Amino acid sequence: MTIETAIAALKDALGDRISTSRADREFHGRSETHFPDRPADAVAFPESTEEVSRIVRICADHGCPIIAWGTGTSLEAHAVPVRGGVSLDMMRMNRVLAIHPEDMDVVVQPGVTREDLNAELRATGLFFPVDPGANASLGGMAATRASGTTAVRYGTMRENVLSMEVVLADGRIIRTGSRARKSSAGYDLTHLMIGSEGTLGIITEMTLRLQGQPEAISAAICDFPDISAAVDTVIETIQMAIPVARIEFVDELTARAFNIYAKADLPERPHLFLEFHGSENAVREQAETVGEIVRSHGGGDFRWSTKAEERTALWKMRHNAFYAQKSLKPESDAIATDICVPISRLAEAVTETRADIEASGLLGPMLGHVGDGNFHCTFLLTPGAEAEKRAAKDLLHRLSLRALDMGGTVTGEHGVGIGKLGYMQQEHGEAWSVMSEIKRALDPDNILNPGKLVALN
Amino acid sequence: MTIETAIAALKDALGDRISTSRADREFHGRSETHFPDRPADAVAFPESTEEVSRIVRICADHGCPIIAWGTGTSLEAHAVPVRGGVSLDMMRMNRVLAIHPEDMDVVVQPGVTREDLNAELRATGLFFPVDPGANASLGGMAATRASGTTAVRYGTMRENVLSMEVVLADGRIIRTGSRARKSSAGYDLTHLMIGSEGTLGIITEMTLRLQGQPEAISAAICDFPDISAAVDTVIETIQMAIPVARIEFVDELTARAFNIYAKADLPERPHLFLEFHGSENAVREQAETVGEIVRSHGGGDFRWSTKAEERTALWKMRHNAFYAQKSLKPESDAIATDICVPISRLAEAVTETRADIEASGLLGPMLGHVGDGNFHCTFLLTPGAEAEKRAAKDLLHRLSLRALDMGGTVTGEHGVGIGKLGYMQQEHGEAWSVMSEIKRALDPDNILNPGKLVALN
Ligand SMILES: Cc1cc2nc3c(=O)[nH]c(=O)nc-3n(C[C@H](O)[C@H](O)[C@H](O)COP(=O)(O)OP(=O)(O)OC[C@H]3O[C@@H](n4cnc5c(N)ncnc54)[C@H](O)[C@@H]3O)c2cc1C
Ligand SMILES: Cc1cc2nc3c(=O)[nH]c(=O)nc-3n(C[C@H](O)[C@H](O)[C@H](O)COP(=O)(O)OP(=O)(O)OC[C@H]3O[C@@H](n4cnc5c(N)ncnc54)[C@H](O)[C@@H]3O)c2cc1C
Numbered sequence: 001m002t003i004e005t006a007i008a009a010l011k012d013a014l015g016d017r018i019s020t021s022r023a024d025r026e027f028h029g030r031s032e033t034h035f036p037d038r039p040a041d042a043v044a045f046p047e048s049t050e051e052v053s054r055i056v057r058i059c060a061d062h063g064c065p066i067i068a069w070g071t072g073t074s075l076e077a078h079a080v081p082v083r084g085g086v087s088l089d090m091m092r093m094n095r096v097l098a099i100h101p102e103d104m105d106v107v108v109q110p111g112v113t114r115e116d117l118n119a120e121l122r123a124t125g126l127f128f129p130v131d132p133g134a135n136a137s138l139g140g141m142a143a144t145r146a147s148g149t150t151a152v153r154y155g156t157m158r159e160n161v162l163s164m165e166v167v168l169a170d171g172r173i174i175r176t177g178s179r180a181r182k183s184s185a186g187y188d189l190t191h192l193m194i195g196s197e198g199t200l201g202i203i204t205e206m207t208l209r210l211q212g213q214p215e216a217i218s219a220a221i222c223d224f225p226d227i228s229a230a231v232d233t234v235i236e237t238i239q240m241a242i243p244v245a246r247i248e249f250v251d252e253l254t255a256r257a258f259n260i261y262a263k264a265d266l267p268e269r270p271h272l273f274l275e276f277h278g279s280e281n282a283v284r285e286q287a288e289t290v291g292e293i294v295r296s297h298g299g300g301d302f303r304w305s306t307k308a309e310e311r312t313a314l315w316k317m318r319h320n321a322f323y324a325q326k327s328l329k330p331e332s333d334a335i336a337t338d339i340c341v342p343i344s345r346l347a348e349a350v351t352e353t354r355a356d357i358e359a360s361g362l363l364g365p366m367l368g369h370v371g372d373g374n375f376h377c378t379f380l381l382t383p384g385a386e387a388e389k390r391a392a393k394d395l396l397h398r399l400s401l402r403a404l405d406m407g408g409t410v411t412g413e414h415g416v417g418i419g420k421l422g423y424m425q426q427e428h429g430e431a432w433s434v435m436s437e438i439k440r441a442l443d444p445d446n447i448l449n450p451g452k453l454v455a456l457n
Numbered sequence: 458m459t460i461e462t463a464i465a466a467l468k469d470a471l472g473d474r475i476s477t478s479r480a481d482r483e484f485h486g487r488s489e490t491h492f493p494d495r496p497a498d499a500v501a502f503p504e505s506t507e508e509v510s511r512i513v514r515i516c517a518d519h520g521c522p523i524i525a526w527g528t529g530t531s532l533e534a535h536a537v538p539v540r541g542g543v544s545l546d547m548m549r550m551n552r553v554l555a556i557h558p559e560d561m562d563v564v565v566q567p568g569v570t571r572e573d574l575n576a577e578l579r580a581t582g583l584f585f586p587v588d589p590g591a592n593a594s595l596g597g598m599a600a601t602r603a604s605g606t607t608a609v610r611y612g613t614m615r616e617n618v619l620s621m622e623v624v625l626a627d628g629r630i631i632r633t634g635s636r637a638r639k640s641s642a643g644y645d646l647t648h649l650m651i652g653s654e655g656t657l658g659i660i661t662e663m664t665l666r667l668q669g670q671p672e673a674i675s676a677a678i679c680d681f682p683d684i685s686a687a688v689d690t691v692i693e694t695i696q697m698a699i700p701v702a703r704i705e706f707v708d709e710l711t712a713r714a715f716n717i718y719a720k721a722d723l724p725e726r727p728h729l730f731l732e733f734h735g736s737e738n739a740v741r742e743q744a745e746t747v748g749e750i751v752r753s754h755g756g757g758d759f760r761w762s763t764k765a766e767e768r769t770a771l772w773k774m775r776h777n778a779f780y781a782q783k784s785l786k787p788e789s790d791a792i793a794t795d796i797c798v799p800i801s802r803l804a805e806a807v808t809e810t811r812a813d814i815e816a817s818g819l820l821g822p823m824l825g826h827v828g829d830g831n832f833h834c835t836f837l838l839t840p841g842a843e844a845e846k847r848a849a850k851d852l853l854h855r856l857s858l859r860a861l862d863m864g865g866t867v868t869g870e871h872g873v874g875i876g877k878l879g880y881m882q883q884e885h886g887e888a889w890s891v892m893s894e895i896k897r898a899l900d901p902d903n904i905l906n907p908g909k910l911v912a913l914n
Binding site: 145156158172176177179181183185188189192238239240281282340342407409415423430431442453454 | 870891911
């Protein structure tokens with residue numbers, strides 16, 4: 001009943017689909033940011049739901065932790081096996097199983113990435129809208145309740161997963177729903193799994209909602225004299241219920257980072273990056289209305305990207321913002337974080353945070369999916385400089401408390417992982433105990449990603 | 458440790474906010490349709506969350522069932538206390554606690570009805586979109602995951618509740634989320650409670666998303682030569698992603714019922730009832746496009762309701778469809794049911810069902826929120842005619858199986874209650890056991906609406 005005996009049994013069952021090579025173990029023990037590595041004891045590469053079920057049963061028999069792994073892009077060390085055990089690399093389960101254009105849904109395995117899915121969908125006139133920048137796996141995106149630049153219009157993973165197939169901690173395989181658009185038949189297990197970060201089950205199949213590719217798309221950027229002007233523009237746009245497809249804020253530091261990293265020529269001022277979807281008329285109408293709001297807040301003219309290539313370049317630049325920001329201080333250690341507040345508190349949250357970062361003396365560019373009240377900071381630290389690290393941790397702490405004070409959440413989209421675990425009690429109070437009770441009911445031996453999300457030991 | 462000792466203890470605690478009058482007990486033991494009555498043993502009328510918590514604690518101490526009650530409009534006998542116990546009438550908790558126009562949300566107690574909420578919101582330019590016809594309580598609507606005519610555009614209760622306050626089976630009070638638009642912080646307890654039909658907790662407060670009142674609204678009806686033409690029009694409209702606000706199907710029998718009950722002058726043919734929301738231009742554009750689809754399927758011209766009063770009359774007629782249908786056979790017993798299928802199977806599901814009803818010889822008008830793949834049948838039975846009752850039960854059974862065969866669900870919006878409980882195993886398989894495990898974790902003594910939704914005894 002140990003990790004070792006589990007791995008021995010798994011080797012018998014899986015042959016070369018389990019690895020204990022140092023490279024594999026270390027790769028599956030890393031995170032995208034500043035958390036300490038912890039190599040997995042072994043890495044399994046299942047190729048079917050039945051195989052996942054078999055692996056989970058073996059691990060359950062031996063009390064061995066099992067941690068699902070997608071593309072490893074989560075930012076709070078979600079997939080790091082903090083108590084050792086087997087990393088379950090889901091990336092060989094990467095088939096698009098069925099496209100139903102008439103129902104506007106698609107059935108995928110969890111290892112399909114969002115870019116691969118959209119490439120497959122291109123000819124259908126449909127697309128999957130959730131867009132967290134990174135080319136993450138759809139299973140990992142569901143498990144972290146990911147969102148991104150288009151959530152303001154199309155919602156997050158919460159709104160875009162119709163149902164799932166899941167392997168539970170004892171190896172049982174369940175389906176959480178049907179392909180019907182709505183149902184009132186029982187508890188919503190689909191939403192229970194979304195955002196559960198691999199602690200309640202392993203997602204082995206998903207039915208996702210698709211959207212029609214809009215008849216017309218146009219994208220634009222514009223700059224603002226200060227942060228409040230940009231944020232107030234967003235707030236007014238949302239309150240007027242203009243269905244913008246994207247409305248992204250970047251601060252002056254991030255604008256500078258784009259100039260360096262992506263050879264852009266942006267004025268070093270706060271910007272909004274916008275995209276409009278709809279009929280030709282609707283797009284024009286939306287753009288005109290938002291243009292007026294921009295002007296009323298002292299913003300500059302729209303710089304349009306009408307051609308598809310220009311738009312791709314624009315959003316590629318935006319998606320690489322994290323790496324661009326890092327180029328502001330080459331060789332630095334980066335800490336990325338996100339909070340989300342009610343939109344009425346957004347301007348206050350952003351400006352207080354800006355002032356706080358400035359007072360700390362750290363380099364900390366900001367940006368955000370501000371249409372949802374969600375924004376991010378990246379702190380760029382000199383490796384080994386302990387004082388900077390302490391200052392960053394203090395900033396992070398104050399930022400999280402600020403979110404909670406303002407009636408928001410310590411994470412709008414990145415998730416809990418290790419980095420936000422310490423705030424769960426404060427954010428949820430007694431509801432956090434309820435989460436533990438659910439975890440205990442579905443995974444009594446705590447083998448699925450132990451040490452994460454809930455308070456079990 | 459009995460229901461009697463619980464009631465005695467509740468009388469001490471609540472004074473005149475608990476009743477054992479026959480009228481109160483019987484009123485809270487009825488359902489809207491054909492299920493047998495079962496009077497509650499007592500009815501409590503809490504006025505605050507703390508009082509709900511106190512009542513639940515007392516019931517828990519005495520092992521006494523406790524069944525939340527909203528407006529009693531649910532159609533599958535959800536709120537009938539099948540094992541006796543205390544009916545918890547939530548309708549004195551009927552205050553709108555806070556309107557946040559800038560965040561487009563509202564905080565309400567569960568006993569606020571949807572019409573009352575929209576009356577309170579009128580001056581703000583905002584509205585709450587979910588619309589199940591009946592003027593139900595918002596708590597009951599959340600508990601049944603209700604939807605209605607506008608779900609095709611604005612979603613169901615699943616999409617429109619941001620967070621809740623809930624009293625659990627042991628009296629603990631939790632909050633399931635914040636007012637932030639999105640969050641990745643932990644398990645989604647909000648969605649776990651939505652649709653749980655009073656079996657996991659008592660909802661004592663809700664934060665709901667609001668929508669901006671559209672700049673322009675227009676409504677129209679049009680008739681079709683046959684059911685398929687109407688349904689195919691809907692399917693094409695949805696597949697073209699036209700953001701219709703409402704697209705409701707009624708069959709020829711229901712058209713006749715409107716003529717009788719609401720003194721309408723509709724041709725006795727299948728109809729669509731439509732509503733468009735948006736800017737003046739968007740509404741015109743949508744109506745033109747849908748008009749073309751209608752024509753291509755041989756539908757008649759739009760008959761417009763442009764004035765607000767005409768629209769109100771139109772939707773009032775639609776909302777009273779159940780009572781109108783009953784007028785087709787005065788003094789009849791009515792059985793109402795709903796299923797939901799992927800939209801690609803909708804035409805098939807509707808025409809097969811129509812043929813099945815005709816073969817049975819019963820009078821069974823149909824209508825539906827067909828934009829979601831959801832439709833309803835009402836069977837009108839001669840009281841006491843056992844053969845009709847058996848035929849209706851057989852029809853219901855085949856209808857449910859048809860939904861499952863087509864990859865759908867046995868209930869799109871009415872919920873499980875008693876009527877659909879027998880299909881849960883077949884619809885969910887092993888996932889139904891998981892629902893029981895969650896129920897057991899949160900309500901180990903099975904005091905919250907026992908005998909419903911899960912397989913516990
Ligand atoms: C540059 C950059 C930008 C980013 N921008 C955004 C953004 O805008 N919005 C946003 O939301 N996120 C963003 N992220 C974070 C990241 O992309 C997401 O967290 C992503 O959703 C995780 O997917 P993954 O496949 O990488 O999962 P992993 O990191 O491999 O795993 C994440 C978690 O999901 C679990 N998991 C993975 N697969 C499964 C499965 N099949 N079943 C059950 N559990 C599973 C893991 O156990 C782990 O707990 C960004 C990341 C980077 C590096
Ligand atoms: C004419 C007519 C038309 C209808 N059309 C539609 C339709 O189009 N779409 C649709 O979805 N429904 C429709 N319905 C059904 C009905 O309106 C819904 O089921 C409604 O959502 C139930 O709300 P209620 O307040 O009446 O709840 P009740 O019937 O009183 O209770 C329903 C369930 O919710 C639980 N409950 C109630 N309050 C709470 C609370 N505060 N906390 C926890 N649990 C609670 C009860 O225990 C029970 O299980 C229709 C009904 C009628 C009569």
